Amino acid sequence: MLRALLALAFLLLPSIARGEAPADGQRLILVTMDGTRWQEVFRGADKALAVDPKFTHPDWKETVEKAWNTGPAVMPFLHSLPTMGGVLHGNRDAGQCMRVTNPMWFSYPGYNELLTGRPDPAITTNDKIWNRNTTFLEWLNRRPGFTGNVRMYGTWDVFPYIINDKRSGVPVNAEDAGKLPTETRTMRMAQDALRTASGMRVLYVALGDTDEFAHEGDYAQYLSAMNRDDDFIAELWRMAQADPAWRGRTTLIVTTDHGRGAKPGAYWTEHGSAAGWKLAPQDYTIADPEGFIGSDAIWLAAIGPGVHAAPAGSACLTQSQIAASALTALGEDWRAFDAGAGAPLPFFK
Ligand SMILES: [Zn+2]
Known part of the structure; x- marks a missing residue:
């Protein structure tokens, strides 16, 4: 016992001396991949799209058709998570189900649902409107032990509005938004932050x-x-x-804001519900009053001390459950954040 206490004191002292979060403070890394279909995550490249020169450049045909012909070939790390005690959920071929509950099936409504724990039917565009809702990031940023230790890096210039950085005080870096490929620099900044901001407890990379x-x-x-x-x-x-500072107390969650159309042909390029299409048909390249069926389907991967491979049950899991899941992984009471938010996913203790 004494030896254990001494070992604990040894572990705690250096971090306290540096003014960091307590050594037992749980941490979170959240990564979203915008509009990434479950089909490619679990099945790999679609055979018809791989051989269609409209969508696959001939120089890439062999890679797409042969090297990326399975989900694990496209995303080896995510597929390794279940073998390490984590989860990868949303494979409808295996009877799994996860979906958004917002009625729009595009980005702002999706990120709002994901970060606030409930859909807001009043959000019907991706316009740069300051979010009236409080994200779990904003809530955490006002909690002892988290204030000043929540950061966001994103490739889309609407994120400052979704996170409402003016009000929330959560630093949102979306500098390179709109340039392709934007990700490399965002990735480097996020990695630098992980390396240098020793007190950081929540890192969100979009x-x-x-x-x-x-x-x-x-x-x-x-x-x-x-x-x-x-x-x-x-x-x-x-x-x-x-x-x-991160080892053994960090939960990783990876997910997406929405899926994409599931019908054959060009439908994979678009996403959005019938309601979304009717509101602004000019925003879409395909005319379909039915909307882009299947683009409400999402998926989620997670690993860390707060994650266990529990049975998902028969109900379709929802995007609105992610905020409470993240808070639970951090050891926080999600009901204190919003008792009306979606309850934690079954994988979170
Ligand atoms: Zn999109």
Whole structure:
């Protein structure tokens, strides 16, 4: 016992001396990959799209068709999580289900649902409007032990509005938004933050190349972005495990804001519900009053001390459960944040 206490004191002292979070303070890394379909995450490249020169450049055909023909080939790290005690959920071929509950099936409504724990039907555009809702990031940033230790890096210039950085005080770096490929610099800044901001407890990285390339109809670059994101996430996790401040107390959550159309042909390039289409048909390249069926389907991967491979049950899990899951992983009471938010996913203790 004495030896254990001494060992604990030894572990605690250096971090307290440096003014860091307590050694037992749980930490969170959240990564989103904008508009990444479950189909590619679990199945790999779609065979029809891989051989269609409209979507796959001939130079990339072999890679898309052969090297990326399975989910684990495109995203090896995410697929390794279940073997390490983590979860990867949303494979509808295996009877799993996860979806958004907002009625729009595009980005701002999705990120709002993901970060606040409930859909807001009043959010019907991606316009730069200051979010009236409080995200769990903002709530945490006012909690003892978290204030000043919550950061966000994103590739989309609407994030300052979604996170409402003016009000929330959560630093949102979205400097390179709108330039392709935007991700490399965002990734480097996030990694620098993980390396240098020793007191940081919540790091949110929002990657957007997947959605950008999909809208351009470039299937090879869409898959390449997924593959690059997987590499980046693996490296973030490796860095966290190599750092005594993060090792053993960090939960990683990876997910997406929405899916993409599931019908054959060009539908994979678009996403949005019938309601979204009717509100602003000019925003879409395909005319379909039915909307982009299937783009409400999402997926989620997670690993860390707060995650266990519990049975998901028969109900379809929802995006609105992610905020409470993240707070639970951090040891925080999600009901104190919002008792009306979606309850934690079954994988979070
Ligand atoms: Zn999009």
